[in-house]
Amino acid sequence: MYFLRTIVAVTSAISGFALTATAQNLEPMAQVTSVSQLSDVQPTDWAFQALQSLVERYGCIAGYPDGTFRGNRALTRYEFAAGLNACLDRVNELIATATTDIATRNDLATLQKLQTEFATELATIRGRVDSLEVQTATLEANQFSTTTKLGGEAIFAVNGVFGDNRAVSSSRIPGSNGNIEDTLTLTSRVRLALNTSFSGEDLLRVRLQARNFSPFGTSVTGSNMTRLGFDISNDNSLDVDQIFYRFPVGDRIVVQVDATNVELDARGFPVYSPFESSGRGAISRYGRFSPIYRHQNGGAGVEVAINPQGAIGANLAYLAPTANNPDNGFGIANGTYAAFGQLNFKLGEAFGLGLTYAHTYDTPTTGNISFMESTGSVFANAPFGNISTTGNHYGVQASLRIRPKLILFGWGGYSQAIAIGDPDSSTIVTGNRGAKADIWYYAAGLGFPDLGKEGSLGGLLFGQSPKVTSSDVREIGFGNRSRVDSDTSYHLEAFYRYRLTNNIEVTPGLLAIFNPEHNSSNDTEYVGTIRTTFSF
Known part of the structure; x- marks a missing residue:
């Protein structure tokens, strides 16, 4: 036998x-x-x-x-x-x-009997295989590419901002910045991503984008604290928004080379936030993830992930928005840049901790200074006015899955800004090259996966956006006051992403900023949105 x-x-x-x-x-x-x-x-x-x-x-x-x-x-x-x-x-x-x-003959007879008894099942399986072969041949004959897949996301959003006077900085007169216009807007953003793999382990992404959302920033509310996570406009012009190539080196290293405009959270950096997606996560810009990951987003660069699947790993990155610009001697090594390092600690899928350091250099030659990438006060984004500024940034981020449907997460950070150019005499009366400013921020949130329906997500977030707590410079014309945020703003956000179908999600959300611009004389500002996201 x-x-x-x-x-x-x-x-x-x-x-x-x-x-x-x-x-x-x-x-x-x-x-x-x-x-x-x-x-x-x-x-x-x-x-x-x-x-x-x-x-x-x-x-x-x-x-x-x-x-x-x-x-x-x-x-x-x-x-x-x-x-x-x-x-x-x-x-x-x-x-x-x-x-x-x-x-023996009995063995052969047994085999023949089994074949006869299961003839119907064998014929059915044979028919299914033949049908699958026909379908596979049809798909292969009509497929877009053997190596490339098309994915997309479209956002339609109705948004409104509400309040009384536009916010002013700590040294300004309340109400001097005009009133907030209580209006509703209908905005959209469309992204098409071509994802190509040549080996099955690498990824070449080319993403196209068109959008028409004017940000709810300083020109609308007097503060960038009210900005939404998916706002910015290019007047619906279609452009190449993102290009990168990611590939493994051995078993424990992944390298990504970015040609243009890739956010750090898309580079493989763990950001320890379930709200990170601009189309499916938090409604606010600050609520998506820690500001430390935003420094010099939008540029070219390279990122290396070391042991990304292990209990202990690390990430390194160098970003240079002026890498493709030879004007004034710019390029990969000159002009605006950011260098990152992060240590990652994981305990299965339940707990994650990231310790992050970034060194940045901003120069106004490439645009207005945005030291904290439009997530904090006016003082935090331009500690010394519009002059060249370098910074050392320290951050800690963590996420804990308490239960399958409850995630606790948060971040905290400290940044020290250092004036490299001479302080801007139009806004600063005292202060020299080498002047320093200290900036602090934090946030804590709760995520509720599958709330009410599988694939849905509820979210709550509370925190303080970047605030200048000390500064070596003072302002002209405002009582010779130090360029310091005198009070504390509080960020409170709630949203619920409801999954209608596998491809359609609706997210109502509300954002409240108490004491905007870290000035208790300012009125509370509210931003509401109903965001509909189509994915395919």
């Missing part, structure tokens, strides 16, 4: 795996003589007895060099061929050496 048993064993082994069309993570497999040699196979596993029979009785199942079987991963065609060949070699060996145990 060896022959019959071997045929049945081979058939059972093959039918228990899913075959894939490509070979990934190939490693030479070694024959084992006992199932105990496979470290990841336990007696409690549902297929333990089958594996034990195949390994110890028939000797035709191989393991990996590290002593594992990896029973939960898909079987590649190469591995299938290797396993099948081992079993067939064993069958030939049994036939050649067997005497009394060679297949």
